[in-house]
Amino acid sequence: MSVASPVRIDRLPALADVAEVRAFTRRLRRDDTPLALVPTMGALHAGHRSLIEAARRHGGAVLVSIFVNPTQFGPGDDLERYPRRLAQDMDICREAGASAVFAPDAATFYAPDHSTWVSEDRLSLPLEGAVRPGHFRGVLTVVLKLLAATDPDIVVFGQKDAQQAILIRRMARDLNLRTAVLIAPTVRDADGLALSSRNAYLTAGQRRQALALPRALEQCTERLRRGETSPATIRDAGHQILAAEPALAIDYLEVVDLDTLEVPVRVEEPVLIAAAVRIGDVRLIDNEVWPGGALVQAGGMRGSS
Ligand code: AMP
Numbered sequence: 001m002s003v004a005s006p007v008r009i010d011r012l013p014a015l016a017d018v019a020e021v022r023a024f025t026r027r028l029r030r031d032d033t034p035l036a037l038v039p040t041m042g043a044l045h046a047g048h049r050s051l052i053e054a055a056r057r058h059g060g061a062v063l064v065s066i067f068v069n070p071t072q073f074g075p076g077d078d079l080e081r082y083p084r085r086l087a088q089d090m091d092i093c094r095e096a097g098a099s100a101v102f103a104p105d106a107a108t109f110y111a112p113d114h115s116t117w118v119s120e121d122r123l124s125l126p127l128e129g130a131v132r133p134g135h136f137r138g139v140l141t142v143v144l145k146l147l148a149a150t151d152p153d154i155v156v157f158g159q160k161d162a163q164q165a166i167l168i169r170r171m172a173r174d175l176n177l178r179t180a181v182l183i184a185p186t187v188r189d190a191d192g193l194a195l196s197s198r199n200a201y202l203t204a205g206q207r208r209q210a211l212a213l214p215r216a217l218e219q220c221t222e223r224l225r226r227g228e229t230s231p232a233t234i235r236d237a238g239h240q241i242l243a244a245e246p247a248l249a250i251d252y253l254e255v256v257d258l259d260t261l262e263v264p265v266r267v268e269e270p271v272l273i274a275a276a277v278r279i280g281d282v283r284l285i286d287n288e289v290w291p292g293g294a295l296v297q298a299g300g301m302r303g304s305s
Helices: 018-030 046-056 086-096 135-150 159-174 197-201 204-210 212-225 231-243
Strands: 007-009 012-015 035-040 061-066 100-102 154-158 180-184 248-257 271-279 282-290
Touching: 012 018, 012 086, 018 061, 018 135, 035 046, 035 135, 046 061, 046 086, 046 154, 046 180, 061 086, 061 135, 086 100, 100 135, 135 159, 154 159, 159 180, 159 271, 159 282, 197 282, 204 212, 204 271, 212 231, 212 248, 212 271, 212 282, 231 248, 231 271
Parallel strands: 012 100, 035 061, 035 154, 061 100, 154 180
Antiparallel strands: 007 012, 248 271, 271 282
16 A cells, blocks of 8 residues: 555655554555654754664664644643744755654644543653653653554654653553664754754853753763762752853752662662753753763663663
């Protein structure tokens, strides 16, 4: 069977609903072509591009989903103003070597009386989960919906959203999903700021102020490098840098165990240093993993352990 009437923009298929994406994946399966899925909310940048490239390195077809998922936004969040630019995103996907884009409509991807949710009861509670109640329920639900619609061999997420990536690995393990969860490193601008679709909201001045975030994380990893093992001491060193930038409001900066996301008594196992700040009405998150690469390497093609 051929792809069901995809809208083609310069031959990159844009699949608009689950029926179209299923027709696309049926054709791949018939040819024994493996599939990698790269879930995104669009407004693509070099960070997303690196995920597409990581997916390509595993061979087979790469499907990029572009969907601003309403269920992961809270009442005060930026759902309405979240940047949407599908035509430009299609160009980036094509240049990065994607095979197709799945861009469903929110009104049809969720049934009007949708009432089934995926929630996780441990790793979703601290950090982002504490500040954004319900956020991860929306994330896990949409990711499971995307996996069910596309049934990929691999799904690729960015370390930029480390807690999200860790949670998805947990969901894949706990629910016996067959898809391997790959985590790709964070891509940063030359000044150290992690690329984010939300950086576009920052004024030039705010952007300079935002650099305290990667600086604080770097200070924490520097302490670890020098042998510091007290999470509180490491955390305080990061906090001091954030607090020195009065324009920043700190949501959190924490040093947590990479597996449990709990604050350890002493740093003996790999840790995640995760932080979230607000500058005006822009919220930025970032993280470092110690030792570097621990999250990206763990799992990989072996997936969801
Ligand atoms: P988003 O479109 O922001 O929901 O992100 C889609 C995917 O891209 C997620 O897996 C993110 O972790 C990943 N991502 C976002 N920013 C970056 C970045 N700077 N480097 C690497 N991956 C990223």
